[in-house]
Amino acid sequence: MAETRVFCVGRNYADHAREMGASGREDPFFFMKPASALLRGPTLAYPRDTADLHHEVELVVALGRGGADLETEEALELVSGYGVGIDLTKRDRQAELKEKGHPWERAKAFDHSAPISAIGPVLGHPSEGFIRLSVNGTVRQNGDLSQMIWKPSEIIAALSRIWTLQPGDLIFTGTPAGVGPLQRGDAVLAEIERVGRLELRVA
Numbered sequence: 001m002a003e004t005r006v007f008c009v010g011r012n013y014a015d016h017a018r019e020m021g022a023s024g025r026e027d028p029f030f031f032m033k034p035a036s037a038l039l040r041g042p043t044l045a046y047p048r049d050t051a052d053l054h055h056e057v058e059l060v061v062a063l064g065r066g067g068a069d070l071e072t073e074e075a076l077e078l079v080s081g082y083g084v085g086i087d088l089t090k091r092d093r094q095a096e097l098k099e100k101g102h103p104w105e106r107a108k109a110f111d112h113s114a115p116i117s118a119i120g121p122v123l124g125h126p127s128e129g130f131i132r133l134s135v136n137g138t139v140r141q142n143g144d145l146s147q148m149i150w151k152p153s154e155i156i157a158a159l160s161r162i163w164t165l166q167p168g169d170l171i172f173t174g175t176p177a178g179v180g181p182l183q184r185g186d187a188v189l190a191e192i193e194r195v196g197r198l199e200l201r202v203a
């Protein structure tokens with residue numbers, strides 16, 4: 001299997017796009033994280049270089065096959081499973097980078113910026129169901145997969161027209177509204193209906 005790549009979709013839920021100051025009517029877009037961003041353990045060390053670390057709960061699509069120039073109708077044939085991920089973001093750094101028109105890696109692609117659950121098998125392709133995140137028992141994000149602007153099949157097809165997709169690729173599909181800061185000591189629970197759950201402790 002090729003080395004894991006992590007593709008991410010930005011602003012794929014209109015209510016989150018609006019909370020970030022966009023109109024919610026622009027197309028979503030792609031960015032990437034390196035394999036070193038993945039965190040499969042239950043503990044996150046609060047990262048350096050930020051005082052405003054934000055959570056973004058996201059459906060993760062795992063690819064078991066590759067392909068290029070796919071049609072939407074055939075895209076889901078590449079999927080080997082789904083999981084729950086958190087796209088951790090240094091919001092203070094991201095705001096500075098946006099202001100300067102600079103790339104986002106410093107804010108999005110740092111070590112352990114992509115905690116993920118185990119990837120479960122495909123038990124039907126999820127297109128609806130709750131996606132939520134709570135911190136210390138308080139619900140912060142509470143959306144539904146049906147709110148995605150680009151569906152997983154459309155995301156895969158669009159990615160495949162830019163990159164040749166490979167087995168092992170992971171895709172973070174965007175977050176609903178309610179993103180907010182994490183503090184040391186926080187207990188985070190991210191859940192997606194019929195997909196799985198991810199527990200994370202911030203140390």
Ligand code: MN
Pocket residue numbers: 008009010056058087174175
């Ligand atoms: Mn995100």
